[in-house]
Amino acid sequence: MSVMPGVSEAGAARQRSASFAILASKSDGALALLDRIGRPVTLRRDQALFHEGDAARYGFKVIAGALRSCRLLADGRRHITEFFLPGDYVGLNGEETHGFTAEAVSAASLVQYPLSAVEKIASAQPQVSKSLLALLRQHLSAAQQQMLLLGRKNAVERIASFLLAMGERSDDSEHVLLPMTRGDIADHLGLTTETVSRVFTQLKAQHVIQLKSTTEVRVTDVGALEELAAAA
Amino acid sequence: MSVMPGVSEAGAARQRSASFAILASKSDGALALLDRIGRPVTLRRDQALFHEGDAARYGFKVIAGALRSCRLLADGRRHITEFFLPGDYVGLNGEETHGFTAEAVSAASLVQYPLSAVEKIASAQPQVSKSLLALLRQHLSAAQQQMLLLGRKNAVERIASFLLAMGERSDDSEHVLLPMTRGDIADHLGLTTETVSRVFTQLKAQHVIQLKSTTEVRVTDVGALEELAAAA
DNA sequence: CGGGGCGTTGAAAAGCGTCAACCCTTGTGG
């Protein structure tokens, strides 16, 4: 139930220089074609990439750092739909206006694609439009899984599921980095900061995880974590 | 947290006769083209249209009655992703295998489209593939809204939001039919049957709604209901 | 006429949220 400080800068800060290595996502496939038309973008921590309701003119790929996508209630209650990590695409849903706000969880580097150019490539390259469609389907499936979590899992099951999911997205599934705050995790899992913190402490006491720092988790007992996650 | 009785019949009951009027959805647009290749299907109450994991060979449109799409946890806890009402399309996400189980909430009539034929039409008619894409986007956006509800709204806000959403989908937004049980509503909103029932009783006592029967709600004070829904 | 599912209501319990205090880290400015 946290409220973000007013990050009013609507546009993304651009940087003209930069020729940092373009990161190839695990299963990019056809979407690697988009990188030809990409321009670099950087964000400071908590800076918005775009806001809910903004006209969608660009799509993005995360190179480094992490983002969050948020939806808000009128009184400030927040839900974080998902986190975007290096290799993830943001804003390629083909909407006229963005359906959520995207903000940097930590300082982040991205590549920006003009959607007009994306459409042109997609209509010329069926593989690209297929990949975009697959992306959309994956997001829908993940959203359905998250609804099950939010509607039916308890605090421990939510955290366990989250850690396993983050593990699967990282190079070493037993060494998980959490660039976001406890409050961000809480807003993603439908909990409070305090509950997230307490469950971490509890899992640590049960020797299921180790906390090397607040942002670095070592999963010492994957089996137990999977047990606790109450999988489908 | 209810468990459905084992509806083991995997396929849909077909009926060869039937030339009931094909229902045109409010904003069907291009998808009306699909009706040429449709064949009628009927389901009894609680009968499955397809199961999670089944190969996706058909898409469907609801003509009459209502369906639910479910995801389950290993111990039987259930979440209902969404309800499908007359005019809604089911199973047109373009997945290889269905990501959820679809069951009839009440006796239902549908039209069945072979997906191979759908693909053929879609590739020949850009309007059709655009409409299918739009459908997918709408589902994703609705899922994000539902995650906000499940993660951050209390019981009264959930029920109020649900009644408003059902109202918008019906002809007369102040006269809402609820073909599903209290348990179905609970599994959709992340609550229990008892809580759903209690909130209905409470809204009735506050003269926000009337219960003409268990399946028929009259919204007597839309403003109050919107107030209670804690909209975005 | 009887039975079973569904809905409602009540009482008690539990899980999580709220409020508050405190610690630690980080970064900023003197």
Added chain:
DNA sequence: CCACAAGGGTTGACGCTTTTCAACGCCCCG
């Protein structure tokens, strides 16, 4: 270089919302 402030994280005590468990009534269908 150090002091201090600010934000994030942890922990504790308490309370409230929702769940759990139970009983009962009703309606529909066999």
